[in-house]
Amino acid sequence: MPSSTAGSSAWSGQAGASKLPKPAVDVGYDVAYSKRADKDLDSLPSGAGDDLRRTLESYAADPLRFRCDVKKMRAFKKRLRIRRGNYRVIFDVNDKDRLFEVKAADDRKDIY
Numbered sequence: 001m002p003s004s005t006a007g008s009s010a011w012s013g014q015a016g017a018s019k020l021p022k023p024a025v026d027v028g029y030d031v032a033y034s035k036r037a038d039k040d041l042d043s044l045p046s047g048a049g050d051d052l053r054r055t056l057e058s059y060a061a062d063p064l065r066f067r068c069d070v071k072k073m074r075a076f077k078k079r080l081r082i083r084r085g086n087y088r089v090i091f092d093v094n095d096k097d098r099l100f101e102v103k104a105a106d107d108r109k110d111i112y
Contacts, residue, residue: 029060037102
């Protein structure tokens with residue numbers, strides 16, 4: 001049976017560091033907030049709006065690598081939602097312009 005040493009593990013290095021190679025092309029999207037979405041995010045309690053903005057911006061920077069709870073909405077062709085705790089952000093994807101168009105953000109009991 002082989003012995004295990006600290007440096008020989010396949011998981012050595014930074015905890016949580018991704019082993020995936022960087023993409024050869026820019027895969028990021030820009031984020032545009034509607035007036036309603038800005039108002040919704042600013043009105044959320046205790047920094048939840050800032051947390052949702054950071055999550056969305058991170059996902060937009062590299063949607064293939066960043067892991068968060070993103071799901072396609074059934075009734076819309078290019079509309080997605082991001083879940084963060086009890087809050088949701090609804091946004092459209094414009095692949096041609098590489099843009100996420102944020103439509104709304106609110107508590108999950110009120111957003112749908």
